[in-house]
Amino acid sequence: MRTFPLVGGPVELRGALDLERTQAGVMPRRLPAWTKEQYQDPSVYGVTVMPSGVRLVFRTDARELEFEVLTSTGQLDTDPQPRPTGMLELLVDGAHAGRRQAPMGNVVRMAGPGAAQRLVPGEPGTVRFAGLPSGMKNVELWLPQQTPTELVALRADGEVLAPLPDGRRRWVHHGSSISHCLEADGPTGTWPVVAASLGGVEVINLSQAGNDMLDPYVARTIRDMPAGLISLKAGINIVGLATFRLRTFGPAVHGFLDTIRDGHPDTPLLLMSPVSCPALEEDPGPTTMGPDGKITALGDPADVVRGALSLTVVREELARIVAARRARDPHLHYLDGRELLGPHEVDDLADGLHPTAAAYRRMGKRFAAHAFADDGPFR
The missing domain is CATH 2.60.120.260 (Galactose-binding domain-like)
Structure with a gap:
């Protein structure tokens, strides 16, 4: 040897x-x-x-x-x-x-x-x-x-x-633990890797468990690196830690997208909202783990009308932002995260938040079917 x-x-x-x-x-x-x-x-x-x-x-x-x-x-x-x-x-x-x-x-x-x-x-x-x-x-x-x-x-x-040059498109993805996929059954079982394999692209996964917070240094990192495809999955950590109100969330999303567009003005960019999470659909964070081992919301649902964020509010705001920007950015797209894992599949969230290994693989297949379809954002 x-x-x-x-x-x-x-x-x-x-x-x-x-x-x-x-x-x-x-x-x-x-x-x-x-x-x-x-x-x-x-x-x-x-x-x-x-x-x-x-x-x-x-x-x-x-x-x-x-x-x-x-x-x-x-x-x-x-x-x-x-x-x-x-x-x-x-x-x-x-x-x-x-x-x-x-x-x-x-x-x-x-x-x-x-x-x-x-x-x-x-x-x-x-x-x-x-x-x-x-x-x-x-x-x-x-x-x-x-x-x-x-x-x-x-x-x-x-x-x-040395390996031969890789002619595949590079897909850069950023998200939370649900894109980091700690619970997957192996490194090739994370949903971004499953989707990349089906789509015939090379994936770079910049997801950060517990830290998907629209941090400017992440946006600048994506701005400055080669990328043929970009996706961002935002919202679950922001709601779970109650780090933004509605007034500050929208401008932060715009700023994150603006920074990326400084380096990738025409690259296909898919903005995704969170998958289903029953505890936070209507209630705001912060969160804690309940005695049953499942996530529970500590925020006051009545505070949503005053600007607190629930997942429902986040999805509406992300969809609104993409719709408003598409007039001048036709390569920007939106995907409701519930298309990857919906409310009928919450039994696949062992702790009420994180998918099982089998669910991650299913999410990868669904993302590939959407993103790499003939009429999909990554076609």
Whole structure:
């Protein structure tokens, strides 16, 4: 087995916009380095190093590959075991060739959400994929979407070459945890990856669990990166944390779109509203988890008439904004998120908010059927 460099060599890292040097190796991040100084909440950094949609891409004639990684997963003091590390998935010439549980590495212990953290250091672990087809082939290793993963080493029993240019259109997507898809059954089971595979495009997933807040640094990131297709899914975090009122929400959406259009004036851009969430359809946030383990709204429904946001209000406002802008922006489109997961499917929301793994795959198929149809926004 020969060791090949992960940086500065033939391997290409796709889906990440930054690489941090660590003591063990390199850590991919899904936002550029310059954005870090603008994070108001430390959770933003935490979700940008969760590599949803990040993969190593190269060509090889090897029959056996080894990947050495160091994961970091969380554990509440009340839980007997750390959270699952997720899956590493290998694709060969676009077809699934194996999946392995990511090895347990660092464990971050905490007394509860928002409490001080204690690091229990771990060691890198190795996953092996053997019995690969002979001859030169295109290989993608997809990292677990929910677990920060430091890349330590790549070893192969053959040659490793740079990938050929990817002629597919690049689709850049930004959303919340429901686009980050921590609950998916693997990195290729997130709904954006499912949709991208069906649509024949390359996806870059900039979604941030709990932090889809129309942050200007995200808009500037999208503005400045190559993109042939763009989609934005907005609203659930804003309602769930009660971060905007109606008076400020509309201008923030306009500003986000204006910034993106500064760099992509004619790129197809699909603005999506939230999927169904019974607790927030008519009631405003903030939210908490009820004794039944499901999300519940704490806001006063009577406050909606005074400008508090519910999902119903958000959908109406997003549809209104797109309709008003389309006169001068015909490449802007709107999709009601309930077309991906509707009120008749709320049993697929285990905690009243996040879809199941099967529901994520169904959402990907529905998005592809809509967006990539002959008359769809991404046709």
